[in-house]
Amino acid sequence: MGNKGTALEVIPGAVVRRLPRYLTQTQYLRQQGVEWVSSASLAEALGLTSSTVRQDLSYIDFKGVAKRGYGTGGLEKVLARTLGVDRDxxxxxxxxxxxxxxxxxxxxxxxxxxxxxxxxxxxxxxxxxxxxxxxxxxxxxxxxxxxxxxxxxxxxxxxxxxxxxxxxxxxxxxxxxxxxxxxxxxxxxxxxxxxxxxxxxxxxxxxxxxxxx
Amino acid sequence: MGNKGTALEVIPGAVVRRLPRYLTQTQYLRQQGVEWVSSASLAEALGLTSSTVRQDLSYIDFKGVAKRGYGTGGLEKVLARTLGVDRDxxxxxxxxxxxxxxxxxxxxxxxxxxxxxxxxxxxxxxxxxxxxxxxxxxxxxxxxxxxxxxxxxxxxxxxxxxxxxxxxxxxxxxxxxxxxxxxxxxxxxxxxxxxxxxxxxxxxxxxxxxxxx
DNA sequence: TAGATTGTTAATCGATTAACAATC
DNA sequence: TAGATTGTTAATCGATTAACAATC
Missing domain, CATH: 3.40.50.720 (NAD(P)-binding Rossmann-like Domain)
Incomplete structure (x- = not known):
């Protein structure tokens, strides 16, 4: 009960439908050895705006780093956990x-x-x-x-x-x-x-x- | 060039994505021998509101009849033609x-x-x-x-x-x-x-x- | 005719985008 | 430090719903 400070709340349907796509892309990048990804490059890869990407990722329990972007390893893990696909x-x-x-x-x-x-x-x-x-x-x-x-x-x-x-x-x-x-x-x-x-x-x-x- | 009075214009994406569902349901009803369907019953069958249904169908070149609804035969035909599935x-x-x-x-x-x-x-x-x-x-x-x-x-x-x-x-x-x-x-x-x-x-x-x- | 249902306008709601201060 | 990029607020845009006059 209660959450540890980071209010996760309900994630809007439109966002939930995009989270799997961020996961697929992040997984792919991480497998390629890419360690950081910016909102602009995620947006470019998925046909979105960087604003949408940042807005969407603000719903999950993961922070980007100014000037570097999002760490692919961590982002993948948190996206998988958020979606509930970190287990069978x-x-x-x-x-x-x-x-x-x-x-x-x-x-x-x-x-x-x-x-x-x-x-x-x-x-x-x-x-x-x-x-x-x-x-x-x-x-x-x-x-x-x-x-x-x-x-x-x-x-x-x-x-x-x-x-x-x-x-x-x-x-x-x-x-x-x-x-x-x-x-x-x-x-x-x-x-x-x-x-x-x-x-x-x-x-x-x-x-x-x-x-x- | 030009159209015969009924301005069809661009159909919004959200509407285009629902038209196939109206077509499937209308096809089904017509095959069952149902001749008329109301916006309320289409809405009920597809999990929408009757307002959305009427709004959506206003984009296609087909008119309902007050007190009766939409003729399934005609609606099916016009939906198929609008989507471009009236031919192979x-x-x-x-x-x-x-x-x-x-x-x-x-x-x-x-x-x-x-x-x-x-x-x-x-x-x-x-x-x-x-x-x-x-x-x-x-x-x-x-x-x-x-x-x-x-x-x-x-x-x-x-x-x-x-x-x-x-x-x-x-x-x-x-x-x-x-x-x-x-x-x-x-x-x-x-x-x-x-x-x-x-x-x-x-x-x-x-x-x-x-x-x- | 009375009542049911359409077609359409206006209001609401939600999602996307723009903008910018915070920050690394 | 200067500059790039995040996180977030506010503005815009589009989609849905409500309401109701027109009509059969």
């Missing part, structure tokens, strides 16, 4: 279609600390089959699994029509965040965050940019 | 890793008019192999292919370090929109739109929501 984040994947398969097999997510604990699907013909190292389990096992393994995030990769029902089951089982890969809008209580991957929507947004040109 | 949109996919494979195999995108014309990869060991009906081509063939097939959208699904170079090649070949599936930020001229899929970033955003709970 437990996920389940629901829906073993093409997109689901791809995510389960994508090593990058594991490397970044997102641990897929189990893969579930409704379809009797795929239950028991394998995706990489995962044996696909039936939906009837999901709720207990999420509870027992203390899974935080559910990745919803099912057909549009099934999305809300799956989301409801995940929430009931205790998931606190949902990554929605479907085209459906998913309703959840205020205590549960939903982030939409919006892949089809992104393509449609691009179609608008591209059309009649 | 030609894409290429660069990078035949797990994520790229999944997109190439995902029938939903084809059904929605996004036509993958070709799949390209740098890696000699995969060139010539097949993904579904696609034979993977080498990167050396990409620029000519994009020009000849008049491809509008490039889907970038390569490792972080290769993202900018691939984007540059796509832009040089004439692509007008890029769907960026990598964690890298990609720079492009103002004439080219870039939309980031942000899958890892979304997971990290969820990690923040989920942490210490």
């Amino acid at each position: 984040v437990r996920c389940v994947l629901v829906g073993a279609g093409n997109l689901g398969r791809a995510l389960a097999l994508h090593e990058e997510f594991v490397r970044q600390g997102f641990k897929i604990m189990g893969v579930f699907d409704n379809h009797p013909s795929v239950v028991g089959k394998k995706i990489g190292r995962f044996v696909i389990k039936g939906m009837n096992e999901m709720a207990d699994f999420v509870r027992e393994q203390q899974v935080g995030i559910g990745i919803v990769s099912v057909p549009h029509a099934a999305a809300q029902a799956v989301a409801d089951q995940l929430v009931a089982a205790g998931a606190r965040g949902l990554l929605n890969l479907t085209t459906a809008h998913v309703h959840a209580p205020d205590t549960v965050s939903v982030v939409d991957a919006r892949i089809l929507a992104s393509l449609r947004e691009l179609a608008y940019a591209v059309k009649d040109i | 949109v030609r894409c290429v996919l660069v990078g035949a890793g797990n994520l790229g494979r999944a997109l190439a195999l995902h029938e939903e995108f084809v059904r929605q008019g996004f036509k993958i014309m070709g799949v390209f990869d740098n890696h000699p060991s995969v060139v010539g192999k097949k993904i579904g009906r696609f034979v993977i081509k080498g990167m050396n063939e990409m620029a000519d292919f994009v020009r000849e097939q008049q491809v509008g959208i490039g889907i970038v699904s390569v490792p972080h370090a290769a993202a900018q170079a691939v984007a540059d090649q796509l832009v040089a070949a004439g692509a007008r929109g890029l769907l960026n599936l990598t964690t890298a930020h990609v720079h492009a001229p103002d004439t080219v739109s870039v939309v980031d899929a942000r899958i890892l970033a979304s997971l990290r955003e969820l990690a923040y929501a989920v942490k210490d709970i």
Whole structure:
């Protein structure tokens, strides 16, 4: 209770959505051996203004140094801690279609600390089959699994029509965040965050940019 | 030149990002046989306010009817036309890793008019192999292919370090929109739109929501 | 007709940018 | 020291919401 002087408070949504990008860039720079980064160079790399970068970083518990910028090692660590990715984040994947398969097999997510604990699907013909190292389990096992393994995030990769029902089951089982890969809008209580991957929507947004040109 | 009375002008970015969602929902309702939808019910379905919905739809060339709402058939048609998805949109996919494979195999995108014309990869060991009906081509063939097939959208699904170079090649070949599936930020001229899929970033955003709970 | 729902203007809210004193 | 860069406040900008006359 209480915090040690540095008031962290709530971080605005717009800022939270940029923090992962600062983390990716800072990680990259640190791996390249770069020790200091200025707000101007972060801004340049990410297509922002230096003012936005400084404003954003003022929300996390890390101070830059005048004339030098931000130490990449420290910044990376604090960004990871702030986001909660300094330790494994437990996920389940629901829906073993093409997109689901791809995510389960994508090593990058594991490397970044997102641990897929189990893969579930409704379809009797795929239950028991394998995706990489995962044996696909039936939906009837999901709720207990999420509870027992203390899974935080559910990745919803099912057909549009099934999305809300799956989301409801995940929430009931205790998931606190949902990554929605479907085209459906998913309703959840205020205590549960939903982030939409919006892949089809992104393509449609691009179609608008591209059309009649 | 000029338009027939209804000034459409530029549609704000925030609105363009919601139009695909209205389209998805309207499509769904129309398929269910629903003929009219109100701003309040669209808002309820998508987690918005009815005010936002009416404001947004005022940007497209379609009028609702007092006391009845919006005709789903007409609304669907005009939304599709406004976004430029009333005809095939030609894409290429660069990078035949797990994520790229999944997109190439995902029938939903084809059904929605996004036509993958070709799949390209740098890696000699995969060139010539097949993904579904696609034979993977080498990167050396990409620029000519994009020009000849008049491809509008490039889907970038390569490792972080290769993202900018691939984007540059796509832009040089004439692509007008890029769907960026990598964690890298990609720079492009103002004439080219870039939309980031942000899958890892979304997971990290969820990690923040989920942490210490 | 009465009432429901649109379209639009004005008010509010939040996010971004500019500016600059503090500081290393 | 002089100059570069942060942290922060204030100003601007854009997006969302409220309100209500028009209308079917």
